[in-house]
Amino acid sequence: MVLIILFLCAYIVPSIVLNFLQITHIKSALKTKAILLDSLDYKKAGNYALENLMLDTIQKCVEFGLFVFWVVFGLSFFWQWLQEIGLNGAWHHIAFLLLLLLIPLLVTLPLSFYQTFSIDKRYGFCKQSVGLFFIDLLKTSLLSIILGGVIFYVLLWVMDSFSFWWLGGFVLMFGVVVVANAIYPTLIAPLFNKFTPLEDTELKSRIEELLDKVGFKSNGIFVMDASKRDGRLNAYFGGIGRTKRVVLFDTLLEKISKDGLLAILGHELGHFKHKDILKNLATTGVFLFALFFLAAHLPESFFAQASLPQESTTTLALIFLLSSVISFWFLPLVGYFSRKAEYRADAFGATLSSKQCLANALVRLINENKSFPSSHWLYICFYYSHPPLLERLRALDYEI
Incomplete structure (x- = not known):
């Protein structure tokens, strides 16, 4: 019960409150004079944002229901079921962890489909076919199974082989992040785009x-x-x-x-000039370090609540389920430094062209992408990696 209350109070409720603060802010802003967009596009951008926020609120409720399912029934059920069908040893542990990745993907599939072919389609963003949508889903699932299986195998070996396994696990996963960033443009991205x-x-x-x-x-x-x-x-x-x-x-x-x-x-x-990519990797490293440190100090009562034995695989399962809570409260710190970096990048970019040229380009982007130009300050604190465009334009001395 403690696990469910923790997930609800530390993640689901705060995120839904933020959504409704943003919804209230946008509805209020829509009653005022349009800025940066013409009146029709201003309303369109606001309505698009509102629909996405409502869908995200539904998604959070689904996440909570799925979390309750895992803790009350799912984890113990699949742990035993995989053994009953003859999966033992490493295959049992890897399959158990892969189910934690793939089942949420399937459960939230209707919401993803609705987002793409109802909301995005109506607002003129979605250009893909239903067939391509499911081809992407298949590719993503296969990559998750293949790469996830290899990573889980090595990670479980590290956890079972070293006293300070959480430190070794952190080093391994940070290495995976670095390699993923290096190979993504040449090996991963071409699987989805030309x-x-x-x-x-x-x-x-x-x-x-x-x-x-x-x-x-x-x-x-x-x-x-x-x-x-x-x-x-x-x-x-x-x-x-x-x-x-x-x-x-x-x-x-x-x-x-x-x-x-x-x-x-x-x-x-x-x-690039300010080495923000390296700083972002360092920030990811801090998050992974915190995640593995917490994994090593999970209370025994958490395993008992999920009816699971306390071992490396179940530790990974629980920390995976709780990672949303941890990452949610990590967002304000990440966002703060990210927004600072965006201001620096704007200032540098303006020296290569001009403040006016960069500001005009940013305004053009917001018009084409139909991004609503106003947000609640607390929503910005948690979810904005970039400063609001109005603030960026003011920093570029752009007349609004």
Whole structure:
């Protein structure tokens, strides 16, 4: 019972309260004069945000129901059932942990489908077919099974082999995060999207000149076929070391000027200049360290409540279920430093183009992506990795 109360009071209730604070704020803002968007798009962006917030509230209720299921019945049931069907040893433990990954994916599938083909479709963002949606789901599931199975096997070996297993587990998982960041652009992302070298020679030359000015060495500038799934605009730098590459959404090339695109890339180069990627990895390391430290100090009563023996596999299962609580209260700290980094990146990006050019590009993005420009301060504290656009524009001396 303590586990359920902890999950409810420390995660579900606060997150739902934040959602309703944001809902109330947006409804109030919609009654005022439109800013940054024309009146029609302002209302559209607000309604889109409201629908997503209501859906997220439903999702939180589903998460709570699923957590209660695991603690009261599911964990002990699947632990015994896997043994009854003949899975023993490592296969039993890995299958048990993989079920914790895959069952929530299946339970929340209707909500994901509704988000994509009802909400996003109605607001003009969803471009993908139902077939592609399920192909993505299949690929994600297979990757989870293959990579998750290997990681769980090694992690359980570490936990069973060392006295300070939680420290070894932290080192292993932090290494996995670093490797994942390094291989994602070249091995993982191409499984879902097509990446082609940028063909616009003039734009490519201007981007390479911009990269050289900052000392950013990449293995290429690529265009991603984002439009086959979504109509929103974006660009990013992916990878670590020699795997670094510049990725431009094809939607971005279609709807923003070359000067605006270069201003956005200048902002991203600000993150590179200030080593924000490394800082983000360090922040992830702190979170993983805290997670494994807590895993090593779970009360025996938690295992008794879930009717499970206290061992390495069940410890991972419980900490996995409680990771939402821990990450939720970690968000304000992560968000605070992330928003500071965004201001620094804006300031640096403005030196590569101009404050006006970057501000115009940001306004263009919010118009195309239909992002509502106003939020409740407490919601920002927990969920915003970027400062509200109004504050970013003021920092760039943009007249609103």
